[in-house]
Amino acid sequence: xxxxxxxxxxxxxxxxxxxxxxxxxxxxxxxxxxxxxxxxxxxxxxxxxxxxxxxxxxxxxxxxxxxxxxxxxxxxxxxxxxxxxxxxxxxxxxxxxxxxxxxxxxxxxxxx
Amino acid sequence: xxxxxxxxxxxxxxxxxxxxxxxxxxxxxxxxxxxxxxxxxxxxxxxxxxxxxxxxxxxxxxxxxxxxxxxxxxxxxxxxxxxxxxxxxxxxxxxxxxxxxxxxxxxxxxxxxx
Numbered sequence: 410x411x412x413x414x415x416x417x418x419x420x421x422x423x424x425x426x427x428x429x430x431x432x433x434x435x436x437x438x439x440x441x442x443x444x445x446x447x448x449x450x451x452x453x454x455x456x457x458x459x460x461x462x463x464x465x466x467x468x469x470x471x472x473x474x475x476x477x478x479x480x481x482x483x484x485x486x487x488x489x490x491x492x493x494x495x496x497x498x499x500x501x502x503x504x505x506x507x508x509x510x511x512x513x514x515x516x517x518x519x520x521x
Numbered sequence: 522x523x524x525x526x527x528x529x530x531x532x533x534x535x536x537x538x539x540x541x542x543x544x545x546x547x548x549x550x551x552x553x554x555x556x557x558x559x560x561x562x563x564x565x566x567x568x569x570x571x572x573x574x575x576x577x578x579x580x581x582x583x584x585x586x587x588x589x590x591x592x593x594x595x596x597x598x599x600x601x602x603x604x605x606x607x608x609x610x611x612x613x614x615x616x617x618x619x620x621x622x623x624x625x626x627x628x629x630x631x632x633x634x635x
Contacts, residue, residue, distance in 0.1 A: 440620065453612065458622070507577075507616070507619060508554070508569060
């Protein structure tokens with residue numbers, strides 16, 4: 410059974426810092442991995458999608474990497490801003506299946 | 522495209538009442554998913570459809586829950602009778618061609634059963 414773990418559960422940093430959020434998964438047979446952002450009381454916004462054959466994806470100040478062999482992904486946020494405060498969720502799509510398995514998320518607070 | 526559209530955004534109902542949640546997926550997407558989010562259990566898949574056909578309903582908690590997809594542009598999740606422990610945020614998501622381009626989620630329905 411695929412399990413996804415995100416560490417830390419919560420993170421608070423001052424504005425301007427670069428930071429890394431971690432995601433680990435137990436079964437390396439994945440189809441893709443997706444990072445989402447969720448603001449309080451809102452839905453999930455897709456940030457980055459990494460296919461199993463890819464190593465990383467970038468969008469603006471965000472960079473996500475994938476190491477299937479070690480079962481890890483990281484989300485790197487450069488020059489953090491207060492507007493980046495949200496919960497970040499990692500989800501993997503199992504190979505041969507259609508469902509996403511989610512981690513519990515990292516609640517990020519960027520302090521002005 | 523307006524994205525995945527869910528209604529209502531909020532629903533407050535009394536225990537024992539029937540609740541129907543609605544979802545319109547992105548046009549052209551062939552997979553539709555219903556997820557439930559709670560503080561204790563996070564995001565859990567309830568059921569998903571492919572080309573309007575239910576494929577996996579193993580996450581549906583019990584017989585009080587049912588889901589339908591009568592056509593490619595509409596799905597419902599029904600709870601009858603509702604119970605306080607059903608209180609959660611219910612998300613609908615859709616994807617194209619086995620998730621090749623990822624999943625798109627709706628804004629969710631916050632259900633409160635009192």
